[in-house]
Amino acid sequence: MGEGTTAMGGFVTAALGFPAALFSFLLIVVIGYWLLALFGGADTDGFDGGDGLLAGFGGVPLSISLSLLIAFTWFASLAGTVLLDDLELSTPSRIGFGVGVLAVALVLGTLGTRVIVVPLRRVFGPAKEPSRRDFVGRAAVIRTSSVTHDFGQAEVAAADGSTAIVDVRQAGRGNLTAGSRVVLYDYDSEGEFFWVESLDI
Numbered sequence: 001m002g003e004g005t006t007a008m009g010g011f012v013t014a015a016l017g018f019p020a021a022l023f024s025f026l027l028i029v030v031i032g033y034w035l036l037a038l039f040g041g042a043d044t045d046g047f048d049g050g051d052g053l054l055a056g057f058g059g060v061p062l063s064i065s066l067s068l069l070i071a072f073t074w075f076a077s078l079a080g081t082v083l084l085d086d087l088e089l090s091t092p093s094r095i096g097f098g099v100g101v102l103a104v105a106l107v108l109g110t111l112g113t114r115v116i117v118v119p120l121r122r123v124f125g126p127a128k129e130p131s132r133r134d135f136v137g138r139a140a141v142i143r144t145s146s147v148t149h150d151f152g153q154a155e156v157a158a159a160d161g162s163t164a165i166v167d168v169r170q171a172g173r174g175n176l177t178a179g180s181r182v183v184l185y186d187y188d189s190e191g192e193f194f195w196v197e198s199l200d201i
Helices: 002-015 020-038 044-048 051-057 062-087 091-124
Strands: 139-142 153-157 163-169 181-188 193-198
Touching: 002 020, 002 062, 020 062, 062 091, 139 163, 153 181, 163 181
Parallel strands: 163 193
Antiparallel strands: 139 153, 139 181, 153 163, 181 193
């Protein structure tokens, strides 16, 4: 019981010592913020504040990247504070080494944060802008009476389930009429139409 109390007291002393104390307060703020967010009391979207604030960590929301940065830096500074306490330095030396520990903790915290946010970029990165080329390879249904090398339209379904009417053309002769099922196999950006081929082949 006594050893546990001593260990807890040492932890509290280190957490409140310089430079760990600077990040101990910030860590408490972060924990409070996420507790509020968990129970619906904090607006995480508002905290992220748009693309400008996201640039520093490659598109990962500021609330997440900043929380990681504070947590990693706090841990590094806490370890450094414990080492300084074990050295039993004089006050001037303690402050000087503390500043050094602070700088190292910031560097390690930044590196640790970047290691974590790299795989998160795929989750929080900007969504791909929709393009007509996304329809290439998809099946469609002819909606005009026929399709020629300069006329025709078809209805195609997007990945999200929505549908669109697009201009289509066929390179050779064929009997594509209303209701025929085709595949959009290429897109002509200049003419803004799709080349199609019958699915019945």
